[in-house]
Amino acid sequence: NAGVMQNPRHLVRRRGQEARLRCSPMKGHSHVYWYRQLPEEGLKFMVYLQKENIIDESGMPKERFSAEFPKEGPSILRIQQVVRGDSAAYFCASSTDSTGELFFGEGSRLTVL
Amino acid sequence: AQRVTQPEKLLSVFKGAPVELKCNYSYSGSPELFWYVQYSRQRLQLLLRHISRESIKGFTADLNKGETSFHLKKPFAQEEDSAMYYCALKGGGSYIPTFGRGTSLIVHP
Numbered sequence: 736n737a738g739v740m741q742n743p744r745h746l747v748r749r750r751g752q753e754a755r756l757r758c759s760p761m762k763g764h765s766h767v768y769w770y771r772q773l774p775e776e777g778l779k780f781m782v783y784l785q786k787e788n789i790i791d792e793s794g795m796p797k798e799r800f801s802a803e804f805p806k807e808g809p810s811i812l813r814i815q816q817v818v819r820g821d822s823a824a825y826f827c828a829s830s831t832d833s834t835g836e837l838f839f840g841e842g843s844r845l846t847v848l
Numbered sequence: 849a850q851r852v853t854q855p856e857k858l859l860s861v862f863k864g865a866p867v868e869l870k871c872n873y874s875y876s877g878s879p880e881l882f883w884y885v886q887y888s889r890q891r892l893q894l895l896l897r898h899i900s901r902e903s904i905k906g907f908t909a910d911l912n913k914g915e916t917s918f919h920l921k922k923p924f925a926q927e928e929d930s931a932m933y934y935c936a937l938k939g940g941g942s943y944i945p946t947f948g949r950g951t952s953l954i955v956h957p
Contacts, residue, residue, distance in 0.1 A: 738891070770947070777854075777934065777949030791944060826892070833943040836882075839892040 737761075739829050740809075741840035749848050754814040754821070756843045760829030767810045768837060769802060772824040781825075784810060817847045850875050852937050854948035861925050862956045869920040869951045871909075871935030881911055881918040882936040882945065892934065895920075905929070925955045 740759040748754050760767050765786050770778040771794075780794040784804035795802065799817075804810040814821055824844045828837035851874040861867055873879060881898040896904045898911040898918060909920045918935060935948040 766943075768944070775949075778947040780944050780946065783943055828892075836894050836897070837884075837945060841891050 739840035756812040757809040758827030759809040764829035850946040852948035880938040884934045886932040
């Protein structure tokens with residue numbers, strides 16, 4: 736099992752562009768979580784998804800951010816019209832169920848110029 | 849609301865010294881508590897969870913509901929323990945673990 740795979744590992748965007756971050760959960764995992772880590776801060780929850788459903792998006796900014804986890808393919812975190820404040824490390828984690836042990840990817844580091 | 853506080857951003861000790869990484873939480877119900885660790889150039893991974901009541905790599909953590917704490921302890925630190933440690937809480941009925949900001953542990957030779 737290759738573990739949770741995130742790509743790209745590093746992404747550079749100019750202000751106003753779109754950023755798409757992908758997460759392939761571990762085999763057999765149907766629960767996906769996205770967290771954001773800003774400099775000098777901990778992991779902040781963004782969104783929790785199961786296949787084809789957003790279960791909890793209470794941590795997502797109301798505008799410009801969206802997430803999906805289609806029936807086939809990876810989970811996508813999409814940030815439209817990026818701003819400098821979006822620069823952060825974005826971590827994806829997956830689990831088999833909601834019991835709490837998360838398996839993390841290596842993160843995607845977004846830099847907005 | 850769930851909240852996790854790790855008061856120390858950095859903890860620096862010498863090899864062989866005892867280590868205690870502090871974690872306090874705020875939650876009105878019965879929480880599940882976890883410690884995750886991130887070693888250099890590795891991904892974040894689960895170290896231990898309170899319901900398991902086990903010792904992993906010499907680390908233990910006891911849930912103290914009276915003090916709302918879940919401190920991580922090890923009697924004799926090793927250099928390979930140097931890492932970033934995150935305390936996390938999951939409230940009953942919630943699917944979402946809440947993480948503290950992390951404590952960087954540095955163990956000097």
